[in-house]
Amino acid sequence: MAEIIKTALVTGGSKGIGYGIAEVLIKEGIRVAITSRSQEAAEEAAASLNKIKDGFALGIAADVRDLVSQQRAVDAIIQQWGRLDYVIANAGVGHFAPIQELTSDQWQETIDINLTGVFNSIKATLDELKKKEGYFITISSLAGTNFFENGTAYNASKFGMVGFSQALMLDLRSEGIKVTTIMPGSVASYFNNHEPSEKDAWKIQPEDIGQIVADLIRMPARTLPSKIEVRPSRPGGK
Numbered sequence: 095m096a097e098i099i100k101t102a103l104v105t106g107g108s109k110g111i112g113y114g115i116a117e118v119l120i121k122e123g124i125r126v127a128i129t130s131r132s133q134e135a136a137e138e139a140a141a142s143l144n145k146i147k148d149g150f151a152l153g154i155a156a157d158v159r160d161l162v163s164q165q166r167a168v169d170a171i172i173q174q175w176g177r178l179d180y181v182i183a184n185a186g187v188g189h190f191a192p193i194q195e196l197t198s199d200q201w202q203e204t205i206d207i208n209l210t211g212v213f214n215s216i217k218a219t220l221d222e223l224k225k226k227e228g229y230f231i232t233i234s235s236l237a238g239t240n241f242f243e244n245g246t247a248y249n250a251s252k253f254g255m256v257g258f259s260q261a262l263m264l265d266l267r268s269e270g271i272k273v274t275t276i277m278p279g280s281v282a283s284y285f286n287n288h289e290p291s292e293k294d295a296w297k298i299q300p301e302d303i304g305q306i307v308a309d310l311i312r313m314p315a316r317t318l319p320s321k322i323e324v325r326p327s328r329p330g331g332k
Contacts, residue, residue, distance in 0.1 A: 099123065099124070099125055099175075100124050100125070100177070100179040100180065100226075101124065101125045101126070101127070101171060101175045101177050101178050101179055101180070102116075102119050102124050102125070102126045102127070102178075102179065102180035102181070102182060103126075103127045103128075103129070103167070103168070103171060103178060103180070103181045103182065103215075103219065104116050104119075104126055104127070104128050104129070104182045104184055105129050105156070105158050105181075105182070105183055105184050105185040105211070105215055106129065106130065106158070106184045106185030106186060107126070107127075107128025107129060107130065107136075107139065107182075107184065108128060108129075108130035108132070108135040108136055108138070108139040108153070109135075109139065110281075110300055111184055111233060111278070111281055111300045111303050112128060112182070112184040112185070112233075112300075113128070113139055113143075113300060114299065114300025114301040114302075114303055114304045115182055115184065115233075115300070115303060115304040115307050116128050116139075116143055116151065116304070117143065117146065117300075117301060117304060118301055118304030118305055118307065118308050119180075119304065119307065119308060120143055120146045120147050120150045120151060121146060121147075122308050122311075123147075124150075124179075124180070124311075125149075125150045125151070125152070125175055126143065126150065126151055126152070127151075127152040127153075127154055127167070127170070127171045127174070127175075128140060128143070128151065128152070128153055128154070129153075129154050129155070129156040129158075129167055129185070130153070130155065130156075131155065131156075131157050132155065133153070133155035135153075136153030136154055136155055137153040138153070139151075139153060140152055140153030141153075152170070152171065152174055152175075154167045154170050154171075158183075158185045158207060158210075158211030158212075158214055158215055159206045159207060159210060159211055159214070160214070161214040161217060161218060164214045164215055164217075164218035164219075165218045167218070168218050168219055168222060172222065177222070177225075177226060178219060178222040178223065178226070178228065179223075179226045179228050179229070180228060180229045180230075180231070180311060181215060181216070181219045181223065181228070181229070181230045181231070182231045182232075182233065182307060183211070183212045183215045183216070183230070183231070183232045183233065184233040185207060185211055186207060186208050186233070186235075187203060187204055187207045187208065188204070188248050189201075189203065189204050189247050189248065190244045190245060190247075190248060191244055192243075192244055193246050196246060196247055200247060201246075201247045204247040204248060204250075204251050205247070205250065205251050205254075207251075208248075208251035208252065208254075208255060209251045209254045209255055209258065212232055212255055212258060212259070213258065215230075216230055216262060220271075223271050224269060224270075224271065227270035227271060227315075228271055228272075229271070229272045229273075229274070229310070229311060230262070230266070230271060230272070230273045230274075231273075231274050231275070231276065231307060231310065232255055232258075232259045232273075232274075232275045232276070233275075233276050233278070233303070234252050234255045234256050234259065234275045234276065234277045235248075235252045235277055235278060235279075236277050236278065236279045236323060236325070237249055237252040237253075238252035238253050238255055238256035238275075238277055239253070239256065239277070239323075241253075255275065256275055256277065256321070259273055259274075259275035259321075260273075260275065260320060260321065263318070263320050267318065272310075272318050273318075273320070274310055274318070274319055274320055274321070274322065275320070275321050275322070276303060276306055276307070276322050276324060277321065277322065277323045277324065278298055278303055278324045278325075279298065279323075279324060279325040279326060280297045280298060280325075280326055280329075281297055281298045281299070281300065281303065282294035282295075282297040282298065282299055282300070296326055296328055296329075296330060297326050298324060298325075298326055302324075303324070306322065306324065310322075
């Protein structure tokens with residue numbers, strides 16, 4: 095009997111946390127489709143990931159703000175590999191400014207990507223996840239329970255994502271679909287135009303989040319960690 099190779103979708107997977115998750119999953123023997131709004135970025139990242147295991151990565155241009163775009167991404171995965179077992183809703187954006195300076199466009203983009211994008215991701219993948227008793231994992235943030243100055247848009251989107259994910263978990267667990275939200279603190283990623291460097295060595299690394307995702311997937315079917323907070327063990331490298 096041929097070995098069953100499971101398949102994951104990672105939104106916003108061309109760099110940062112999404113890429114780190116894809117990297118770990120491929121090393122675990124899971125095929126991974128990554129999405130980016132840029133076809134070029136998606137294909138470049140997939141080519142790099144395929145150096146780990148050839149044919150295990152697929153790059154797709156998709157925008158989480160657009161449900162039809164997400165549905166087309168799922169169609170491409172099914173056409174390529176015939177199944178979808180895991181979805182990691184990772185795509186995100188951050189605009190940080192006092193309310194006096196935050197523009198309506200910045201507010202809308204933050205909510206559309208960080209919150210509505212997660213809604214679109216589950217709506218587009220739900221039928222496939224039902225077939226496999228799959229797993230839907232959202233990458234939120236400690237900002238989903240801890241508010242801070244200049245964070246009105248980001249806090250609102252992440253508080254909303256945590257609430258959405260936990261309610262979604264209650265909706266879907268009776269159908270055999272697991273839902274978990276991971277809430278990282280400081281991560282050495284490209285988020286908010288940051289360029290990772292050696293100075294970020296104290297932070298959570300993208301592959302650390304990937305390891306958490308892999309560990310969740312390996313959990314016994316009877317057990318569901320529904321919300322996970324993750325922090326650097328030594329803040330600021332102290």
